[in-house]
Amino acid sequence: MAPLGIIRRRYIRDLISIRKIARRLDISRNTVSRYIRSDAIEPAHPARHSPSSLREFSPRLSA
Template sequence: MIDVALLGIIRRWHIRDQVPLREIARRLGISRNTVRRYLRSEMTEPAYAERQTTSAIDKYAFQLSGWLKTEAGKNRKHRRSLKQLHLDLKELGFEGSYDRVAAFARQWKVDQTDRVNSASKRTASK
């Protein structure tokens, strides 16, 4: 994988200094075809795969989703708050912050809304 600094060096040597591709490849220790490919591309910087990181809440996601689904079916006055859900998760061993629980709940609510909307579109089109 080529990085942005190396891409800048290749372009500078080729465009400004008129260094041949073969010489650039020799100096950098990379393939001549690689040098050619990056010079021909319109890319200003290489694209990297999106990082997949794990969160502290991933371990408790199933439990929290179940609680949120249960709470959504209750009357508003009888629902547990997110703070209470966070405290309940802490009793199970969750070491993350309240903000992680709130962010998870927001995303869960958006996903539920999207699921309902897509289901209603399918039934309406039949």
Template sequence: MGLLKVIRTWALRDKIPIREIARRAVIARNTIKKYLREGIVEPAFQTPDRPSKLDPYATQLTAWPTTDQRKSRKDVPSL
């Protein structure tokens, strides 16, 4: 949950004083007053789907742990 939403919840629903909110959130009282006065809402960023450089190797990477589990402990080289 975002910090701004928590601050608004504490102030409006729980009726916690601004000084106590500042103490809990470790933010200046003036900043908290500004957030409550302006009604700032946290931006909801849409992260675009980006291909990973590991996507072509995904099947091999997921298969390795299962093959290592089947091996005997003595067969696996130690580091």
């Protein structure tokens, strides 16, 4: 399960403190607080785009 769901369930349903959640999941208290306050479903990370270093040699490789 995603960390956001775990954090919210432990905080809201299980009534575990932010400090305990952070300690158990080995993340900072600021991150736990931010996840609890946020309205996001899951944290969105931008897609990584790394160009291939073989691009300039592709015609020679396909020949």
